[in-house]
Amino acid sequence: MRAFLTNTIGGTLRPLANPRMSVGVGILLALVLLGLVGPMFVDVRLSEPISVRTNQPPSWAHPLGTDSGGRELIAVMIAGTPQTLKMGILAGFIGVLIGTFLGLISGYFGGWTDRIISAVTDTMLTIPPLAILLVVAAAVRAVNVESMALIIASLSWMYAARVVRAQTLSLREQSYVQMARLSGMGHMRILLAEIFPNMVPIAFASLVGATSGAILSGMGLEVLGLGPQNVPTLGMTIYWALLYAAFSRGMWWWWTPPVLILVLLFLALFLISSALDDFANPRLRSSR
Amino acid sequence: MIDAPLLSINDLSVSYAIGNERARAVDGLSLTLGAGQRLGIVGESGSGKSTLALALMRLHKPPAMIDSGQILLGGTDILRLDQGALRKFRWSEVALIPQGAMNALNPVIKVREQMADTIRAHRRDMSARDINKRIDELLVRVGLSTSVAGLYPHELSGGMKQRVCIALAIVLEPKLIIADEPTSALDVVVQRVVIETLKDVQAQIGAAMIMIGHDMGLMAQSVDHLAVMYAGRLVDQAPIREFFRRPLHPYSQLLISSLPSPDETRPLAGIPGMQPSLLDLPAGCAFHPRCPLVQPICREVMPPLETVEPHRRVACHVVAEAYNVRA
Amino acid sequence: MSWSYVLRRIAMFFAVVLCAVTVNFIVPRLAPGDPTAAVLEQLLSRGQQVEGAADIVAAYRARFGLDDPMIVQYLRYVGNTLTLDLGTSISYFPQSVTSQILTALPWTIGLLAISTVIAFGLGSVVGALLAWPGSPHFVRSFAPFLMVLSAIPYYLLALIVLYVLAIWPGWFPLGGAYSGSAPSFSLNGLLDLLYHGFLPGLSIVLAGVGFWALGMRGAMIGVLGEDYLTLAEGKGLSPRRIFFGYAMRNALLPQVTSLAIALGTAASGSVLVEVAFNYPGIGYLLFNALKSSDYFLIQGVAFFLVLTVALSVLVLDLIYPLLDPRIRRQ
Numbered sequence: 001m002r003a004f005l006t007n008t009i010g011g012t013l014r015p016l017a018n019p020r021m022s023v024g025v026g027i028l029l030a031l032v033l034l035g036l037v038g039p040m041f042v043d044v045r046l047s048e049p050i051s052v053r054t055n056q057p058p059s060w061a062h063p064l065g066t067d068s069g070g071r072e073l074i075a076v077m078i079a080g081t082p083q084t085l086k087m088g089i090l091a092g093f094i095g096v097l098i099g100t101f102l103g104l105i106s107g108y109f110g111g112w113t114d115r116i117i118s119a120v121t122d123t124m125l126t127i128p129p130l131a132i133l134l135v136v137a138a139a140v141r142a143v144n145v146e147s148m149a150l151i152i153a154s155l156s157w158m159y160a161a162r163v164v165r166a167q168t169l170s171l172r173e174q175s176y177v178q179m180a181r182l183s184g185m186g187h188m189r190i191l192l193a194e195i196f197p198n199m200v201p202i203a204f205a206s207l208v209g210a211t212s213g214a215i216l217s218g219m220g221l222e223v224l225g226l227g228p229q230n231v232p233t234l235g236m237t238i239y240w241a242l243l244y245a246a247f248s249r250g251m252w253w254w255w256t257p258p259v260l261i262l263v264l265l266f267l268a269l270f271l272i273s274s275a276l277d278d279f280a281n282p283r284l285r286s287s288r
Numbered sequence: 289m290i291d292a293p294l295l296s297i298n299d300l301s302v303s304y305a306i307g308n309e310r311a312r313a314v315d316g317l318s319l320t321l322g323a324g325q326r327l328g329i330v331g332e333s334g335s336g337k338s339t340l341a342l343a344l345m346r347l348h349k350p351p352a353m354i355d356s357g358q359i360l361l362g363g364t365d366i367l368r369l370d371q372g373a374l375r376k377f378r379w380s381e382v383a384l385i386p387q388g389a390m391n392a393l394n395p396v397i398k399v400r401e402q403m404a405d406t407i408r409a410h411r412r413d414m415s416a417r418d419i420n421k422r423i424d425e426l427l428v429r430v431g432l433s434t435s436v437a438g439l440y441p442h443e444l445s446g447g448m449k450q451r452v453c454i455a456l457a458i459v460l461e462p463k464l465i466i467a468d469e470p471t472s473a474l475d476v477v478v479q480r481v482v483i484e485t486l487k488d489v490q491a492q493i494g495a496a497m498i499m500i501g502h503d504m505g506l507m508a509q510s511v512d513h514l515a516v517m518y519a520g521r522l523v524d525q526a527p528i529r530e531f532f533r534r535p536l537h538p539y540s541q542l543l544i545s546s547l548p549s550p551d552e553t554r555p556l557a558g559i560p561g562m563q564p565s566l567l568d569l570p571a572g573c574a575f576h577p578r579c580p581l582v583q584p585i586c587r588e589v590m591p592p593l594e595t596v597e598p599h600r601r602v603a604c605h606v607v608a609e610a611y612n613v614r615a
Numbered sequence: 616m617s618w619s620y621v622l623r624r625i626a627m628f629f630a631v632v633l634c635a636v637t638v639n640f641i642v643p644r645l646a647p648g649d650p651t652a653a654v655l656e657q658l659l660s661r662g663q664q665v666e667g668a669a670d671i672v673a674a675y676r677a678r679f680g681l682d683d684p685m686i687v688q689y690l691r692y693v694g695n696t697l698t699l700d701l702g703t704s705i706s707y708f709p710q711s712v713t714s715q716i717l718t719a720l721p722w723t724i725g726l727l728a729i730s731t732v733i734a735f736g737l738g739s740v741v742g743a744l745l746a747w748p749g750s751p752h753f754v755r756s757f758a759p760f761l762m763v764l765s766a767i768p769y770y771l772l773a774l775i776v777l778y779v780l781a782i783w784p785g786w787f788p789l790g791g792a793y794s795g796s797a798p799s800f801s802l803n804g805l806l807d808l809l810y811h812g813f814l815p816g817l818s819i820v821l822a823g824v825g826f827w828a829l830g831m832r833g834a835m836i837g838v839l840g841e842d843y844l845t846l847a848e849g850k851g852l853s854p855r856r857i858f859f860g861y862a863m864r865n866a867l868l869p870q871v872t873s874l875a876i877a878l879g880t881a882a883s884g885s886v887l888v889e890v891a892f893n894y895p896g897i898g899y900l901l902f903n904a905l906k907s908s909d910y911f912l913i914q915g916v917a918f919f920l921v922l923t924v925a926l927s928v929l930v931l932d933l934i935y936p937l938l939d940p941r942i943r944r945q
């Protein structure tokens with residue numbers, strides 16, 4: 001009876017029909033559009049320092065005002081939002097790739113391989129990511145968006161590794177995988193042909209979480225002044241605002257736009273990942 | 289059955305809300321049970337037997353709900369009790385040995401405390417010393433050592449857990465014990481022993497028992513009467529010996545012929561076809577698509593449950609015809 | 616509790632600490648350029664006359680022991696770090712990094728521990744009530760609010776709290792942990808500490824409570840479907856007993872497990888919260904260290920951050936068997 005019920009409900013619900021999914025995707029698209037369409041209306045070169053008069057409140061000429069470094073803030077937002085997204089998705093993607101790989105071999109081979117990888121994963125999970133990123137970013141200093149994504153990706157693979165491992169463990173016992181093994185198929189082929197295709201939805205779901213985590217880590221570094229110096233980013237804008245005491249000087253237009261955009265971005269990613277979770281785990285759905 | 293039944297269920301219907309539709313898991317079920325009697329209820333999974341077991345204690349959860357009917361136990365109308373009265377009623381009048389007793393015990397609380405909290409909830413005046421004495425006595429009665437009380441559930445074997453559940457069920461000496469597939473997770477040898485224990489304690493306290501299951505062999509050794517459910521309806525009810533000697537409903541006949549028999553070497557016969565979805569029941573008798581004796585009337589008219597012999601009720605046009613109970 | 620469990624956890628703790636030390640050792644050596652030169656360059660580029668610059672350079676050379684073989688350097692580094700000799704701070708020369716951090720650390724631990732305990736406790740109770748069928752209806756209306764909160768990172772929430780409760784209405788101080796030059800040990804001093812700590816704490820609680828509530832709700836829904844819950848209800852226990860003794864008690868177990876994992880993120884987040892509020896913990900120390908490129912101090916803060924979290928995780932791991940008997944007697 002119970003299995004019959006969940007199947008019926010599960011079959012009728014599609015991810016996009018979930019309101020959280022559509023709101024999340026909507027916000028995300030709007031932010032992507034901001035980066036794509038914005039440059040047609042606003043000169044993004046004004047996001048460079050000393051290109052406009054400093055400390056101007058919002059006006060027709062500068063819709064979001066200017067900062068103490070002589071940057072026009074609407075230009076900074078339009079140029080910075082895609083950088084933040086790019087960094088996050090890049091780091092999330094690399095992280096999930098690493099995590100999926102480690103999770104697959106850990107779950108499939110088991111034994112010592114699994115013990116070592118699981119121990120490392122669990123250990124890494126408890127380390128405050130900021131501590132490691134800090135040491136690396138402070139040593140490297142002159143980072144760009146790509147190298148920052150790489151650094152962050154090295155610390156955002158653990159969740160993907162965990163879920164992929166758990167899934168692999170259960171798939172390994174499935175009869176068709178057992179069959180493939182008995183029929184003498186090589187480990188590599190079983191992993192790639194039989195198991196990996198089943199991981200794609202899970203890997204995709206954890207990509208959203210990993211991206212959000214990467215943006216969070218990136219923002220953490222940026223607000224400490226360790227972000228990329230050559231391009232404007234949302235986190236660095238907050239850093240400058242804090243450094244130049246924009247709060248106590250009443251320059252709300254300086255820090256509110258990046259905070260708002262980041263809040264929307266995190267909210268969107270959260271909504272999407274919670275909708276995906278729902279889809280993967282129907283038991284939670286009934287209570288909502 | 290007998291004159292003043294302990295339990296009488298009248299026209300009980302329980303359904304599940306699925307989307308905008310309602311699936312009747314128990315459909316217009318009526319039966320009675322005398323004090324001290326043992327009734328077995330069998331049926332395939334999805335036939336509504338477990339839903340019935342939970343509904344008898346009002347333990348069913350949304351999306352399941354009781355649509356109509358009446359459940360009387362010793363004169364108490366269970367469906368009319370308010371929350372407080374229901375709480376007092378539960379376990380002191382009806383106790384449950386749940387399906388999959390493996391997970392029936394709280395994993396983080398010791399056995400003694402799980403039995404003691406039950407007693408305390410109902411017998412406010414009982415002293416801690418008396419409670420402990422009672423628990424020890426019950427554990428011994430179900431064949432366990434008193435030291436089991438100090439253990440956590442994960443430290444017990446399946447059979448021991450099940451015995452703890454039996455001890456727990458009789459802790460307040462209820463009038464009725466509902467055992468929902470009480471031995472389904474145990475191996476065969478342990479099954480028999482546990483069933484014997486259950487029967488013993490049930491007889492000692494004089495409680496009636498409803499045993500839910502699908503193992504016909506186990507039923508044969510444990511109950512006096514057997515009721516068969518199919519797609520939410522009671523289709524056959526008979527004293528256990530009669531049932532095995534001369535099954536009446538075609539479904540019952542198939543159930544019995546599908547049993548492995550030690551002195552025959554014929555191949556095992558399954559029952560062809562599948563139980564229909566509760567959301568999409570066939571017209572007429574729900575069993576007709578699988579029935580070897582199907583008649584035209586079976587496809588159109590739902591057969592009522594009719595008394596064909598003393599203590600025997602069957603819902604089947606063909607049987608009714610044979611007994612000529614129809615006007 | 617078995618010894619092998621305890622030993623495994625302790626080994627795990629040392630693995631984490633060693634991992635942090637190793638990163639601290641390797642990273643500057645992998646970074647382009649000679650570390651001494653890099654530091655000198657930084658000092659020069661700041662164009663400041665640092666008092667005792669020669670001493671600093673000497674300290675650097677001695678610390679890195681650049682002429683020794685790598686393995687000797689590594690072992691010496693591990694030894695130094697484990698005896699909490701983390702070098703000398705540039706920005707606070709000639710003070711040691713350790714003494715700087717030990718002055719700041721109590722603020723961080725106090726803030727983080729108190730607010731995390733509040734967030735965890737509050738979130739778990741609210742989350743349990745969200746899933747509990749007997750809860751009053753208004754509880755359910757918290758859910759969307761908690762979801763939004765759980766999505767917003769600590770730091771952004773701190774900025775919002777700072778603006779909405781301190782800058783705009785002027786109800787709370789803009790930053791710091793106490794009025795005047797030092798905290799005073801009196802009732803007024805305590806109230807002053809609470810007054811200053813309230814907003815940073817509130818930020819951490821708000822940022823955490825949604826996460827814990829959603830986690831607890833999920834765990835609770837799982838537990839509510841268990842047979843032992845049905846049986847507890849069947850036994851006629853009071854709703855209070857079922858809620859606390861059966862449902863919450865079991866649903867808390869996965870929560871405690873994820874507390875161990877979430878502590879790292881919480882610590883990272885509260886470091887940034889300190890920056891937003893100029894709270895004199897290691898987060899603020901770090902911010903200043905970064906501004907003055909005080910690399911030893913940065914490394915030291917990172918190391919202590921790892922050490923603090925690893926110690927808390929160790930304590931949690933050792934407490935966990937007391938909550939879950941299934942682990943205890945394995």
